Amino acid sequence: MSLTLDDVKRIAHLARIEVSESEAETYLAQLSSIFGLVEEMQAVDTRGIEPMAHAQDVVLRLREDVVSEANRRDAYQAVAPQVEAGLYLVPKVIE
Amino acid sequence: MLNASLKELSALLAAKKVSSVELTQTFLKRIDELNPSLNAFITLDADKSLAQAHAADERIAAGKAELLTGIPFAQKDIFCAKDWLSTCGSKMLANFSAPYDAHVIEQFNRAGAVNLGKTNMDEFAMGSSNETSFFGKVKNPWDVSRVPGGSSGGSAAAVAARLCPAATGTDTGGSIRQPAALVGITGLKPTYGTVSRYGMIAFASSLDQAGPMARSAEDCALMMNVMAGFDSRDSTSLEREKEDYTRDLNQPLRGLKIGLPKEYFAEGLSADVACAVDAALAEYRKLGAETVEISLPNTRLSIPVYYVLAPAEASSNLARYDGVRYGYRAPEYGDLTDMYQKTRAQGFGAEVKRRIMIGTYVLSAGYYDAYYIQAQKLRRLIAQDFEAAFKQCDVIMGPTAPTTAFKLGEKSDDPVSMYLSDIYTIAVNLAGLPGMSVPCGFGENGLPVGLQIVGNYFAEARMLNVAHQYQLATDWHLRLPPLSGEE
Numbered sequence: 001m002s003l004t005l006d007d008v009k010r011i012a013h014l015a016r017i018e019v020s021e022s023e024a025e026t027y028l029a030q031l032s033s034i035f036g037l038v039e040e041m042q043a044v045d046t047r048g049i050e051p052m053a054h055a056q057d058v059v060l061r062l063r064e065d066v067v068s069e070a071n072r073r074d075a076y077q078a079v080a081p082q083v084e085a086g087l088y089l090v091p092k093v094i095e
Numbered sequence: 096m097l098n099a100s101l102k103e104l105s106a107l108l109a110a111k112k113v114s115s116v117e118l119t120q121t122f123l124k125r126i127d128e129l130n131p132s133l134n135a136f137i138t139l140d141a142d143k144s145l146a147q148a149h150a151a152d153e154r155i156a157a158g159k160a161e162l163l164t165g166i167p168f169a170q171k172d173i174f175c176a177k178d179w180l181s182t183c184g185s186k187m188l189a190n191f192s193a194p195y196d197a198h199v200i201e202q203f204n205r206a207g208a209v210n211l212g213k214t215n216m217d218e219f220a221m222g223s224s225n226e227t228s229f230f231g232k233v234k235n236p237w238d239v240s241r242v243p244g245g246s247s248g249g250s251a252a253a254v255a256a257r258l259c260p261a262a263t264g265t266d267t268g269g270s271i272r273q274p275a276a277l278v279g280i281t282g283l284k285p286t287y288g289t290v291s292r293y294g295m296i297a298f299a300s301s302l303d304q305a306g307p308m309a310r311s312a313e314d315c316a317l318m319m320n321v322m323a324g325f326d327s328r329d330s331t332s333l334e335r336e337k338e339d340y341t342r343d344l345n346q347p348l349r350g351l352k353i354g355l356p357k358e359y360f361a362e363g364l365s366a367d368v369a370c371a372v373d374a375a376l377a378e379y380r381k382l383g384a385e386t387v388e389i390s391l392p393n394t395r396l397s398i399p400v401y402y403v404l405a406p407a408e409a410s411s412n413l414a415r416y417d418g419v420r421y422g423y424r425a426p427e428y429g430d431l432t433d434m435y436q437k438t439r440a441q442g443f444g445a446e447v448k449r450r451i452m453i454g455t456y457v458l459s460a461g462y463y464d465a466y467y468i469q470a471q472k473l474r475r476l477i478a479q480d481f482e483a484a485f486k487q488c489d490v491i492m493g494p495t496a497p498t499t500a501f502k503l504g505e506k507s508d509d510p511v512s513m514y515l516s517d518i519y520t521i522a523v524n525l526a527g528l529p530g531m532s533v534p535c536g537f538g539e540n541g542l543p544v545g546l547q548i549v550g551n552y553f554a555e556a557r558m559l560n561v562a563h564q565y566q567l568a569t570d571w572h573l574r575l576p577p578l579s580g581e582e
Contacts, residue, residue, distance in 0.1 A: 008452075015410060015455040016417075017448055018436035030449060031456075033511050038399045041469050044476075051471030052478060054301050055287035055527020056552075060330055075194040081424035088419050091431045 003032050096121065097257040098573060101166060101314045104260060108155055108165045115151040115165030119144050119209050122167050126212065126258045129578065132239055135253040137172045137230045138180045138213040147209040154207050163321055164207030169253045169262035172213040173220055174305075175294040176200045183296045184216040184228040184246075187416050187423045187442035197294025198326045199263060199305050206321045211259050215249030218444045219413065220270055220298045222246050223516050226507045227446040234503070235278055236576040237542055241500040244274030250308045251278045256578050261309035261318060265295060267302045268401055269495075269520025272532040275308055276495035276545020279534040281562065281572060282308040283315045286552050287527035288333035291326030299408035300331070302401075302524040311572050312533065312562035316340040319555060335553070343560040349383035351561065354488030358394040359519055365498045367538030372494050375535035375546045375565070379492075382564055389487055391480040396473050397522035402514055403457050403470035404525070409447075410454025416442060449510060478526040485551045490561055494519055495532040495545035519547060529555050533562045534571040543571075 008028045012019040019027065073086060082089040096118075099107070107113045123141055130136050144167065151165035175181045175193035177200075182188045196204065203210065217227040225233040225248030233248040235241040236256040243252040247264030251274035254262050264271040266284035275282030283306045290305040297303060307318035319340040326332045353376070360369065376386055418424035418438035425437035443451070457466035484491060496516060506513040523530040528549055535546035546565075550558040566572050 007456075011452045011456045011459070013436075014459060015448075015451050016414075016432070016435040016439055017443070017451065018433075018440035027449065027452060030510055031452060034402060034449070034453060034514075037511055037514065038403055038466065041396060041399045041403070041473055042465070044396065044469075044473060046469060046472035046476075049472040049475055051468050052475035053471060054331070055478075055525075056331070056333065058288075058331070058333070061327070061334075063327070072194065076420075079191055079194060079421040081418055081422075090419055091428065091434055093431050 003028060003035065098310070098575065099260070100311060101163065101260060101309070101317050104166050105162050109160065115148040115155070115209060116145060118165065119148040119167045119211065122211055122259055129256055129258060132578065133234050133236060133252050133256060134231050135215055135233055135249040135256070135258060136169070136212045137182055137184070137215050137249070140179065140212070143179070144209055144211055151207045151209060161206050162317060163203070165209065166260055167209040167211035168203060169211045169214045169250055169259040170200060171247055171250050171263050171265060172216055173265050173296045174200050174263065175296070176210060176213070179210070179213060181213065181296070182230070183220070184218040184230060185443065185447070186229040189229060189423065191422055195294060198291035198328065199295065199322055202321050202324070208321070214253055214262060217246035217248065218447050219296070219409070220246040220265060220267055221409070221446050221450055223269065223273060223513055224501070224506065225249065225274070226503065227444055229444060232503055235500045236578040237278065238500065238540065239578065240502060241542070242277065242503055244277035244496070244500065246270040247308060248274045251275055251280060251282070254280045254308050254310060255576055257575065261307060261314050263305060263322070264308045265303055265305045266524065267299050267405060268524050269517045271306050271308060272495050272520050272530055272545065272547060273517065275532040277500040277543065279543030279571070279574060279576070280308060280310060281312050281315055281531070281533050282306065283319065283531045283555065283559070284523070284529060285319065285323060285555055286529045288331050289323045289555070291324070291329040291332045293326055293328040297412040299405040300412060301408060302405060311566050312559045313341070313344060316344060316559045338556065340556050340559055343556045344563045346560050347383065348379065348561065348564050351379070351384035351490070352488040353379060353384050353386045354389035354484050354491045355386055356389050356391040356394065356484070356491060356493055358391050359493030363497050363518065364494060365538070368494050368496070368498060368544050371536035371538060371544035372546055376492065378565060378568060382568060387488055389484045389491065391484060391522065393473065393477045393480050394518070394522055397477055397525055398514055398518060400470045400473045400477065400525060401517070401521040402453065403466050404474065406450040406454035407458050407467055408454070410451045410458065413447070413451055446510070474525045477522050481526045481528060490554070490558060491549040493547050495547040496520070499538040499540070499542035499544060523549055528552060529558060531558050531562055533565060534574070536571055
């Protein structure tokens with residue numbers, strides 16, 4: 001598999017990271033060499049092997065559906081870039 | 096006092112030979128003097144540290160002290176600590192004052208320990224050299240032109256130069272063990288699920304695990320007694336009975352079976368590291384252990400598997416940095432998408448962006464099966480290698496890293512060569528097993544070498560015993576770097 005400059009721009013857009021033309025060129029070279037390393041995986045026949053998502057075979061715990069957190073809105077919003085009247089402010093999304 | 100063990104410091108505090116305030120001041124003064132040349136700390140706050148020390152002194156006076164009460168510890172800046180800046184080494188969180196404590200921080204607070212400061216690290220723990228921090232590179236106290244390893248390089252350098260008695264670290268692919276090896280200290284990555292990840296800023300959630308970094312195995316055991324334990328706020332925290340990690344320290348090693356994976360002693364291992372590790376194995380034989388050759392045939396695949404899975408998990412975890420709820424927001428932007436894109440382009444450093452892009456790609460439509468699922472299948476083969484190996488031995492030993500500390504800048508422009516330096520550590524994370532690094536001598540240029548000890552699931556007490564017995568017979572862990580100002 002070889003990556004193209006368009007692939008890099010598409011990935012950057014999916015990841016919501018702005019890249020300039022020259023940065024995209026750099027990423028293309030670096031990501032290509034990393035994927036060169038990753039290609040080694042394709043040589044192994046893994047038919048019939050169960051994917052391992054997690055280090056331990058455990059199931060998620062369930063708990064009672066009750067409130068477990070105190071309301072700490074002020075403390076959490078104190079670290080936000082822009083808030084007003086308890087709301088997070090972002091650029092207008094609906095015209 | 097700088098080379099004192101945690102037990103010795105505890106005894107001095109209990110006997111009122113030193114107060115927690117004096118102890119904290121001693122280390123703060125050392126940090127003042129030596130940190131400018133090491134850059135091991137991101138945030139120091141003497142007032143907060145000394146307030147905790149005062150409280151500890153009162154607790155000691157009231158006869159309510161625990162073993163670690165009054166002892167200062169440095170905390171990796173990946174742990175949220177209430178009202179402390181918690182930056183994760185990133186511009187994205189450079190002004191983030193955590194509104195709550197991580198479980199690990201809570202546990203140290205509960206024990207009456209003092210938070211001495213937050214240590215430098217690779218940005219979001221992504222790196223093996225501590226060169227990716229927004230707050231500048233950390234230097235190795237044995238040679239300041241060299242890296243301390245990463246990502247817990249600030250904690251490692253701080254412990255090695257005795258700027259603190261001990262510190263915390265986290266290990267996703269070797270980030271406790273590799274820096275411990277490169278600066279000559281002892282570090283333990285516990286079994287996945289042993290230490291709660293609550294409040295520990297996430298990198299790759301199926302691999303991340305916190306652990307102690309200290310001057311000796313005994314100190315690591317005492318820290319594990321505080322750090323480990325069930326916490327319902329981490330969905331992967333394991334419900335197990337509380338254990339005493341010091342319980343086996345004094346067991347003799349007679350009959351211990353040490354497995355030596357032939358893949359860890361093959362091409363790529365530098366001769367000086369091999370020599371120090373061989374000498375350590377000879378010492379273990381003297382202590383009554385026997386060695387047996389084993390094989391971990393999929394070792395080579397652990398690097399590509401890791402560099403698919405960890406970035407995939409990272410790309411998902413780091414999606415939260417959107418400039419809305421906390422952290423950096425770009426000063427100028429157009430619409431919402433533009434705000435996200437500029438915020439993330441400016442807030443993340445180059446290595447973090449590379450990994451987010453790799454992860455985004457391997458999770459994207461059309462590539463998911465070929466990369467992500469294939470990597471998860473190989474992860475199982477890697478875990479099965481260890482399962483088979485532990486039928487033949489009690490612990491596995493080998494080098495922690497293929498070379499001693501490399502030069503600053505040597506690998507920073509070549510991600511692939513940097514990634515290859517994790518060859519002996521990452522399989523352990525993929526399998527979820529516990530691993531340690533213990534100082535075992537010096538290589539060329541007088542740089543420390545680390546011996547890696549890998550145990551079966553939940554075998555930490557046994558591994559600490561294996562390391563402790565070696566440290567009773569050797570003094571590598573007590574050697575101080577020239578920069579520490581003491582011989």
